[in-house]
Amino acid sequence: MKRNQHRKRARARQLSPLYLTLLTAVAHAQSQNQNTADNPTAAPGGSLAPVFVTANPLGDSNLISPATALYGDALTLRQTNSLGETLNGLPGVSTTTYGPMVGRPIIRGMDGDRIRLLQNGVAAWDASSLSYDHAVPQEPLTIERVEIVRGPAALLYGGNAIGGVVNTIDNRIPREAIKGIDGAVDASYGGANNARAGAAMVEGGNGQFAFHVDAFDRETSKERIPGFAHSDRQRALDGPDADEAYGSIPNSDGRWHGGAVGSSYTWADGYAGLSYNGYEANYGSVAEDDVRLRMHQDHVAFASEVRNLNGPFSQLKFDFGYTDYEHKEIDNGVTGTTFRNHGYEARIEARHRKLGPLEGAIGIQLSQNTFSALGDEALVPTTQTTNVALFGLEEWNVTDAFKLSAGARYEHVKQEPTAAGNDRFASATDRDFNAISASLGALYKLTPVWAVAGNVGYTERAPALYELYANGPHDATGQYLIGNPDAQKEKAVSADLSLRFDSGHNKGSVGVFYSRFRNYLTEFNTGRLVNDDDEVVPAGTDDALNEAVYRGVRAEFYGIELDSKWRVFEKGAHEVDVSLIGDYTHARNMDTGQPLPRISPLRATLAVDYGYGPFGARAEMEHAWAQHRVPEDDLPTASYTRLGLIFTYKFHVGATNWLAYVRGDNLTNQDIRYASSVVRDIAPEGGRSVMVGMRTTF
Template sequence: MTSDVACAAHRRTSPRLAPLPLAAALTFSAFAITSLSAQAAEVSTQTPPVAAAPVTPSGAPEAALPVTFVTGNPLGRAAADLAAPLTELDGRALALRRAATLGETLDGLPGVSATSYGPNVSRPIIRGLDGDRIRVLQNGTASLDASSLSYDHAVAQDPLSIERVEIVRGPAALLYGGNAVGGVVNTIDNRIPREALNGISGATDVNYGGANRERAGAAQLEFGNGQFAFHVDGFARKSADLRIPGFARSAQQRARDDEDTKQPSGTLPNSDGQTSGAAAGASWTWADGYAGLSYSGYDSDYGTVAEENTRIRLRQQRLALASEVRNLSGPFTAFKFDFGYTDYEHKEIESGVTGTTFKNHGYEGRIEARHAKIGPLEGALGVQFSQNTFSALGEEAFVPKSDTTNVALFALEEWAVNQAVKLSFGARIEHSSVKPSSGGNERFENLPSRNFTPGSVSAGAVFALAPAWSVAVNTSYTERAPTFYELYANGPHLATGVYEIGDAQAKMEKAFSTDLALRYENGPNKGSVGVFYSRFSNFIALNNTGQTVEGEDKPLPVYQYAGVPAELYGFEAQGRARVWQGYGDVDVELRGDYTISRNRDTGEALPRIAPLRLTAAVIYGLGHWGARLELVHASNQGRVPSNDLTTNGYTTLGAALTYQFKAGGAQWLAYLKGENLTNQEVRLASSVLRDIAPQGGRAVRVGLRTTF
């Protein structure tokens, strides 16, 4: 499997490291190193290093190594052996899907949509759930940015720096906590090399185009002597204002606007941006494990399309440590340790003056111990711990400074009953504490501290019906503690243009969830179709109250967090079939998903749910050449809350042409992409800004990827 990566040089500064978490991390890492036993590894969960990929027909799958999923299963399993619905994206498939944001990159995969706050900000939504119900991880630990707090806050990761993405849909991700009830998106890079490197290898990726005339470049270099391995990477991208097919504001919104409201068209004002970052890492590797650390920096400066004169400046620095030892003797056969410390800052700047500064710094650690077989059971135990301090400084701060600590214990057990039946059981118990501080702001005085002890359990099974067919089922009960912003928000949020109010007495969110899937895999032909259902008590939703309060320049709509009984259900389907083999290969790919949601008290739909989406693609490969033609249809979304506007359906056409070749001792992939060739007005129902910020119009993008 080819590793894709990134990046161009970037300025780095030293993070402010708290001594206690750093000492704890080093202690755990040292314990992992000294615990190793000299035996061969039974299960490998490492990310492969950058290497030159063999030139294969572009329409056929790339030379595939067995994929071991590390997300949601500490034991390491291929997707077909897991009850959880999983999607993995890497190699050429990731290269051709890469966009400026993580949400846009993953949008359209089964069950995955995106928040889309303009072209520079987009976070994944899974099965209609977003915010703190989706865990966005970086190599297995939280990135600790502020993207779940607000739709205008970017995920502090650039797709150019990512080698692989693993997506666990639904409640099977509960080992990562109640705030993963919707699923987990784990981005994986090789910044801490997980296996021995000999010699020098690297990769570059450059592309230009798109509706925002983006220029992006990335480079990576890795080298080692078989024992010590080193990694450096960097990336940069810059874009102009987004070109759009017509008016920025929808027809429904324009009908509501005052006569003096500006009505831009052709381009989306204040939608330009630039991002850059770099990382360095090193590790000591041996036959049965590794230990290493990495440091990375990320900077972004982009306009927020909700306010014409407001920009966001974002900076994140991250220190990560990781270690794994395998094939130990005794009660535990393997230990795995991951730790990340993050220092994050986000400024909202209006007309050159900083209005609010958001800061988030803290750490998260995770230790997994795989135990020796107990009768028929294989399993793992683990502990996860985290602490972070979030503050919003400035007159327009809408949340108080808050300290959140969390510690959790979890376990996963598997039982292979026979060749046809595999069972799995998981459980997690955690304790969470949230302590607010007014910081002299009278809106946040006398707020209570809150403590929660959520617990979750799950059970799953895979039944092999025939060599190519299987059925997977999952059932779980999950509890999620409300976050500091769901508890304590109270004020105007400059970048989103709304007044947000929390509920300091909010109770835990509880959900019963299940999903069922039928799977098929036979050579190049594979597919799955599944259904899911989640029933929530006290679903904490941010609702438009229909009221307004006076702002500095205009009235602000009031949005309030409130718990409601809710349910979400729907289906997901995907498949790929080889329909022609001869003068080249022709594959047909189909995907579809649909989520229905409702407030069980009122019958009203929950906000920002993607409509029925269908995708059909034809893929052709001949020698070094490959081509893809893709049609995407989204229905109109008429099921919306009473204070929201509906969205129209759309049908877009995309195309891609690729050419793989070998030159100068390197492998090259050149590609040409056409995006929204039908120049449709696309307004995502899942976007809070759908009525003032459509997606980009017709565009072309060219790119070149090299590995050596």
């Protein structure tokens, strides 16, 4: 879009409501350091890259916490069918999968209610944390920027951010003045499931009033795979007479569409605006050939910010979101279960004036949502969850080379279940929790190009409703889940330490992390096979489920993350960069010594980028080692090496800017099964594929 540099800087400063609430600032992201002329994954509009505003409330470029920002062409070229797969492979980030349509981000081996998913800084309620077959209702084509914060720095978003925060940012509420009309159009075709995707956006204004309109549509066919859908080990368990799918994954197609409208009033020192967006989806369950999921979400948001105030506070920010979500699981045309989740979240943040050497902010967050599961898979009772939280952070620039930060959060969580006539939940009772989190961070510049940064935090997480009250069949995982109504808070001490280098085109970071949990809530199989009524059945019974209960254990997570980029050749307009990304997570149950489930193995990605004027090319090779550290009742995953190529070309037609690209994925046609996927042994990732796409801005 044709916007001047002042506007780009203003949007980057104002875009994210996360920026007042994290303890520390974040490391430069891989994509943040690239120049458009250099590299096809750079930010649009030349070398000016948006400032990473998450965890950077004071506008300081000396960043502390490990994090990644993805935006511009880098985001366009990574977009896939799900949010999780789009982010998969970034440092410390993997994905759940339940076929090509479903993927929720995993950070440092933690998923579900330990990862906080936000839209523009507040919750948009769904059911993705309850079950692996529930998609995140976000279309990657409509996202302008993704910010990922890992480790202790995310704790000011509460216990549900104990593993990290993923904040998707759009401009559906314009946060700065717009004069005239601009917009963008995206279109792509291809991939292993022949995805046909398109999105369009138009923004305009008169310098005070601004508007935003967008729409998107994505339709896919069944996912093509290199061989059998079931793995070798699974086919051995299936027996010789089983009918085995080959060449594609049954029931893996889908379609989703939606759009948004928004408007705001802007002035020199702030803005206020309102938006609405809707999302519709219909996709198949890869574990059940006759089951379709139909999803609908409505989300209304209000946001406002006032700057340059007199008095004790120099800036106030308010964000509010209300969501009405529903999805139905339809078996052979008959609705079996209906999941609903509706509620709101509001957040007020105030940046105070400098108090001696301290700069910082305080805030309050309020949320309430009601979740229900009605029908055959009434896994949990209708439950209302209310959360009230206070938070704050302070930062002290001790010297030009040394900075300290500290933050804390107190929250009160109340769970109120209602049996609604279902005898399985008749004994469920209200639970209240008071959770406290605190963190310290520091950054020290060893030299102008070398720095060391560290964080340590203590976090408490209240049990989620399903960890307390679950009592029903869960076909998506083949379990009958039983919650622990007496479960206590999950408590963790976490730390990370990183060494960084930043000199022009050459940038790198290597870091280690460690988390130790008391009362880590996880599932334990009892060894019994049961039916939908939790009655014991013999082995071999059709539709038999593994009975599993939630139990608190001691657990630890530790690992390493690497992110680096080096300019290895530059002559005239020819430029070559080499990038290396790697991560490893080790997670175990300290009570038994057993590995925790669904942990990605050691991974490494080597990429070479070539730029010559408007032409760009990228070759990327990812290798994941085998994962043999799995619980006793899980199957291991084999290693794989995936090769990808991207070719890009940028050009202008009149007042429009164009990006054309061709992307080849899994060119060696590897049988890829993510260790983090609950359906890895029945639904691998896509085989060799090519996608073509075009993006234009005006």
